């Protein structure tokens with residue numbers, strides 16, 4: 001429960017403007033041309049503290065605007081002074097190459113009125129080119145821990161000039177086994193530095209790290225860990241577990257919803273490829289993203305998706321976690337994630353920075369226990385809806401666990417999405433499916449979630465276009 005002071009703080013930050021935060025006119029201009037009107041709560045709280053020189057402990061997930069909460073004041077501070085060869089003035093540690101690349105693009109956007117040198121030290125990019133940049137002197141060095149230590153051990157880099165250090169996505173670093181590297185790097189950087197530390201969750205190992213390496217930090221918590229954003233409408237569709245039926249259900253959903261662009265999550269890499277190939281075969285504009293793909297292919301795919309050239313990104317959890325892809329209208333869970341936290345991360349890809357978004361989870365009778373864990377974690381039931389024209393077996397699956405239907409929302413017949421391939425309805429489920437799912441332990445009936453839209457109706461919220469802020473890049 002938020003206390004009285006928390007409420008007051010929230011109230012206060014709600015009315016802040018960017019111009020109240022102590023940023024220079026050049027930065028305010030860059031923020032304006034990025035299309036942002038008001039600072040998000042983490043920006044309103046972190047920016048003045050960073051400018052004051054305080055250490056910051058930000059407990060925030062991606063989607064809250066946390067990247068700008070450190071990049072903006074860093075640009076402000078680094079605009080005074082010059083970099084020396086091989087002695088970066090600031091260091092940002094990111095767990096993955098994609099995240100490092102993403103942060104560098106934030107610097108380009110917000111730093112367009114400043115002449116700051118930036119270098120990326122990430123795997124998959126040539127050492128030579130990175131060295132040339134370091135030689136010229138960099139104000140902002142963005143790195144993954146392994147590549148940074150490689151350069152350091154080769155004697156190509158000195159860390160004694162670092163005045164500001166950012167550790168981003170610390171809990172993800174923990175998942176990836178980077179904590180010893182982080183500890184080593186922290187010890188190589190002057191004690192007098194300013195440290196900005198961000199994590200979506202605070203497990204004990206992360207807490208210990210912050211106790212050792214942060215000095216009297218300002219603690220900013222903007223969203224409770226493991227909660228989904230309220231601006232994302234979450235629904236559930238139940239189908240039989242035959243992969244073909246799941247793919248047909250997905251196509252039907254893609255065709256009938258107002259999908260501008262979407263990330264479709266699968267639990268296994270091989271399904272990422274399979275679903276991607278199948279969607280492409282059916283005429284959808286789709287591409288796959290997973291860890292086995294070559295770095296250059298991953299970067300190219302991501303760029304294509306960001307630029308709007310690719311409309312559907314089929315991804316695995318590891319490849320997509322933490323990625324900031326603005327303006328994703330829909331997230332589809334082709335598979336229910338087996339770790340409930342992954343559900344929260346997946347859903348976090350849409351409804352970013354206050355925008356509305358939709359998430360649709362395709363579930364089978366086998367997913368009951370995972371769904372239960374997810375609903376416990378997010379603290380609410382996920383609304384069950386029906387697929388229009390769903391095969392009878394699917395409807396039976398739905399009705400097993402559902403209550404009688406409510407009057408369904410209106411449906412716009414001629415609304416079509418620009419990702420839609422030629423329409424087709426879900427093929428009838430083969431008879432053998434009836435015997436396929438092994439009978440499970442007696443299931444608890446799903447909570448009182450009402451079924452809406454039985455028959456050929458589509459919920460109204462899914463037909464509503466996503467509203468974008470002015471100037472937002474699509």
Ligand code: AMP
Pocket residue numbers: 035036037038039040043061062063064065066067068324325326327352353469
């Ligand atoms: P992040 O949490 O840093 O990954 O940011 C999530 C998304 O929010 C990014 O697409 C940003 O461009 C966007 N964003 C950041 N700050 C704001 C803001 N003040 N107003 C609107 N969008 C923002």
